[in-house]
Amino acid sequence: MIKIAVYGKGGIGKSTTISNLSAALSDMGYKVMQIGCDPKADSTVNLHGKDHVETVLELVRKHKNQFALEDMVTEGYGGVICVEAGGPTPGLGCAGRGIIAALEKLQEKGAYEVYQPDVVFYDVLGDVVCGGFSMPMRGGYADKVFVITSGENMAIHAAANIAMAIEGFKGRGYAELGGLILNRRNVKNEDAKVKELAEDIHTEVVATLSRSDVVQEAEEMKKTVIEVFPESEMAQEYRTLAKRLLEICGVSEC
Amino acid sequence: MLKKVNAQISQEGAQITIGDASFPEPFVSGLEYASPARGTWNIVHTGMLIPEAHEIFVCAASCLRGVVLTAAEMHAEDRFSTVAVREHNLLDGDMEELIIEGVSDIIEKLPVRPPAVLVYTSCVHHFAGCDLDMIYRVLRERYPDIDFTDCYMNPIMRKSGLTPDQLMRSRLYTLLKEREMRPDAVAIIGNDLPTDENSDLMIYLKENHRKIHEITSCKSYEEYQKMAESAYYISYNAGAVAGGNMLSERLGGKHYYLPFSFCYDEIENSFTKLAEILGTPKPDFTGKREACDAALKETRALIGDKPIAIDYTYCPRPLGLARMLLDAGFKVERVYLDTISGEEKQDFIYLKEYYPGLLLYPTVHAKMRFMSEKEPSDMLAIGQKAAYFVNTNHFVNVIEGGGMLGYQAILHTLELMREAFLEEKDMRTLIQVKGMGCEGCCGL
Numbered sequence: 001m002i003k004i005a006v007y008g009k010g011g012i013g014k015s016t017t018i019s020n021l022s023a024a025l026s027d028m029g030y031k032v033m034q035i036g037c038d039p040k041a042d043s044t045v046n047l048h049g050k051d052h053v054e055t056v057l058e059l060v061r062k063h064k065n066q067f068a069l070e071d072m073v074t075e076g077y078g079g080v081i082c083v084e085a086g087g088p089t090p091g092l093g094c095a096g097r098g099i100i101a102a103l104e105k106l107q108e109k110g111a112y113e114v115y116q117p118d119v120v121f122y123d124v125l126g127d128v129v130c131g132g133f134s135m136p137m138r139g140g141y142a143d144k145v146f147v148i149t150s151g152e153n154m155a156i157h158a159a160a161n162i163a164m165a166i167e168g169f170k171g172r173g174y175a176e177l178g179g180l181i182l183n184r185r186n187v188k189n190e191d192a193k194v195k196e197l198a199e200d201i202h203t204e205v206v207a208t209l210s211r212s213d214v215v216q217e218a219e220e221m222k223k224t225v226i227e228v229f230p231e232s233e234m235a236q237e238y239r240t241l242a243k244r245l246l247e248i249c250g251v252s253e254c
Numbered sequence: 255m256l257k258k259v260n261a262q263i264s265q266e267g268a269q270i271t272i273g274d275a276s277f278p279e280p281f282v283s284g285l286e287y288a289s290p291a292r293g294t295w296n297i298v299h300t301g302m303l304i305p306e307a308h309e310i311f312v313c314a315a316s317c318l319r320g321v322v323l324t325a326a327e328m329h330a331e332d333r334f335s336t337v338a339v340r341e342h343n344l345l346d347g348d349m350e351e352l353i354i355e356g357v358s359d360i361i362e363k364l365p366v367r368p369p370a371v372l373v374y375t376s377c378v379h380h381f382a383g384c385d386l387d388m389i390y391r392v393l394r395e396r397y398p399d400i401d402f403t404d405c406y407m408n409p410i411m412r413k414s415g416l417t418p419d420q421l422m423r424s425r426l427y428t429l430l431k432e433r434e435m436r437p438d439a440v441a442i443i444g445n446d447l448p449t450d451e452n453s454d455l456m457i458y459l460k461e462n463h464r465k466i467h468e469i470t471s472c473k474s475y476e477e478y479q480k481m482a483e484s485a486y487y488i489s490y491n492a493g494a495v496a497g498g499n500m501l502s503e504r505l506g507g508k509h510y511y512l513p514f515s516f517c518y519d520e521i522e523n524s525f526t527k528l529a530e531i532l533g534t535p536k537p538d539f540t541g542k543r544e545a546c547d548a549a550l551k552e553t554r555a556l557i558g559d560k561p562i563a564i565d566y567t568y569c570p571r572p573l574g575l576a577r578m579l580l581d582a583g584f585k586v587e588r589v590y591l592d593t594i595s596g597e598e599k600q601d602f603i604y605l606k607e608y609y610p611g612l613l614l615y616p617t618v619h620a621k622m623r624f625m626s627e628k629e630p631s632d633m634l635a636i637g638q639k640a641a642y643f644v645n646t647n648h649f650v651n652v653i654e655g656g657g658m659l660g661y662q663a664i665l666h667t668l669e670l671m672r673e674a675f676l677e678e679k680d681m682r683t684l685i686q687v688k689g690m691g692c693e694g695c696c697g698l
Contacts, residue, residue, distance in 0.1 A: 132382075
């Protein structure tokens with residue numbers, strides 16, 4: 001089982017990219033679990049197409065501990081196991097604590113042992129704003145962290161912060177930085193800026209994803225590009241990235 | 255809107271007949287009250303059962319007051335230290351570092367290096383999701399000569415997962431290291447108080463030449479470690495079952511839960527099962543039932559219709575005790591408990607059917623602040639909290655079953671009831687001593 005956490009600035013395309021990676025890996029025969037760690041609870045929507053799935057924190061709030069593991073998961077495209085951590089009461093609760101509670105609950109209910117996924121993706125909201133958001137980096141959770149960024153300054157700033165957090169955890173046996181994924185916004189000097197960032201944080205740009213209309217088209221249909229435009233160039237880019245991630249995580253293709 | 259709360263409050267919500275009560279929570283949980291009856295043990299007392307171990311509590315300073323006072327009251331200041339968490343630790347994200355460096359600083363400054371350190375983290379570490387695994391890994395690497403274990407002062411988890419009581423009882427045995435097992439050695443685990451030498455369990459084990467280990471009698475850390483040679487672990491406090499199972503999983507001995515009970519059949523069945531597990535002869539129960547019946551009659555004749563109140567701190571089966579006494583003609587009027595344990599479901603159902611007028615009272619409901627009797631009452635109380643609430647000096651001053659077990663628990667309870675009926679005690683003084691029976695607790 002490999003566990004990958006994907007971080008990046010809000011709105012950079014983490015959930016879209018991860019959902020496409022999950023779908024691509026599922027097509028390749030892997031059992032994939034995608035865990036959305038964002039209070040918006042929309043990480044997996046393109047995989048299952050539903051307006052709303054019950055989040056782990058909603059279940060905890062409603063039923064305390066009186067619910068089953070199956071209640072926490074929704075099956076998506078290609079059998080991808082979709083989980084949404086959910087969030088606190090808007091404006092009141094603590095989102096970081098929410099992630100901690102949700103991930104602990106998944107572990108407590110035996111999610112990894114029961115489903116035995118080959119690949120687990122943690123889709124983590126934005127920057128590492130507090131300890132709760134670093135939870136997926138911890139020992140027992142992700143092995144590698146990938147950061148999605150564009151050439152926009154805010155995205156680069158967020159990526160640098162995430163890298164700094166990973167560096168700060170060195171020696172604790174936490175996840176390592178696997179690399180950057182450039183999700184193009186076609187801003188000026190984009191490649192050069194992201195390359196410079198990679199050098200600054202001692203990593204590499206593992207893949208570049210083009211800006212493509214098919215991504216938005218698929219999203220409007222609440223589907224992944226892999227599912228609705230499997231022959232598109234974009235779908236091929238996602239498949240290539242999926243293979244690259246496996247390679248970095250030391251997994252040979254099945 | 256705030257309401258003035260005074261002595262004229264209704265008892266609604268803080269008193270219910272068992273006929274109307276629901277299982278397992280007869281009272282609504284909310285704002286809580288702590289009565290002055292403080293004989294029951296807390297996590298400081300229990301941790302001190304590991305000889306020579308040092309306790310370190312990490313928490314906000316104001317929350318540390320209670321545990322500091324406990325340590326002081328039991329004259330164990332030299333085995334107790336604290337690390338205060340401040341707001342900047344949360345803001346700076348150095349909570350883990352604070353624990354590691356704080357604990358290290360304490361260890362370095364202690365006049366004698368303790369063989370074991372119990373680190374108690376608290377709610378704030380839980381909320382912040384501190385990486386406790388990493389903390390203990392670093393501490394173990396830094397001090398390989400010290401055994402560390404994780405303990406918790408985490409009231410937020412009081413009603414989910416393992417309770418602090420269950421957790422503490424399980425943590426007590428986590429420091430035991432695997433050693434060669436003796437098939438004749440038995441460890442009695444999970445009790446704060448030593449098992450009574452006259453209890454059915456001790457007598458049975460001794461008759462069958464078992465080597466008995468119990469943490470309450472360990473005088474040194476090495477003696478504590480010898481508990482690990484036991485091939486069998488026996489618990490009789492339901493709060494220790496989780497710990498017993500964990501110990502069994504880790505060290506490989508067999509854990510058996512022998513429930514504390516006032517039911518003749520349950521006592522005999524559980525001891526018979528114990529004999530099967532140990533491979534020892536079936537216990538001889540000849541004359542035991544008759545002796546208990548006779549003691550019940552004798553006690554009933556002495557006490558007559560004096561009203562009786564029981565509370566849950568006396569033993570793990572307050573409803574079982576009420577049932578036995580009511581069936582024998584005693585006038586049990588009240589039982590003080592906050593929840594009903596799963597083990598007592600059958601007793602609850604029985605009492606509901608046959609004694610529906612039996613009154614249940616909580617002990618922590620906020621209204622209990624005003625529901626202790628103002629004038630001394632004519633009741634006989636079994637347990638400290640019951641004694642306080644009904645305001646009587648005629649009470650049985652025992653907590654957690656007092657190490658009694660089997661038919662002996664019935665006989666001794668009745669003996670203590672007769673004694674309490676005949677002699678008064680200074681209730682106000684006795685019940686205020688924290689951790690009754692713990693070493694250093696005024697010998698009370």
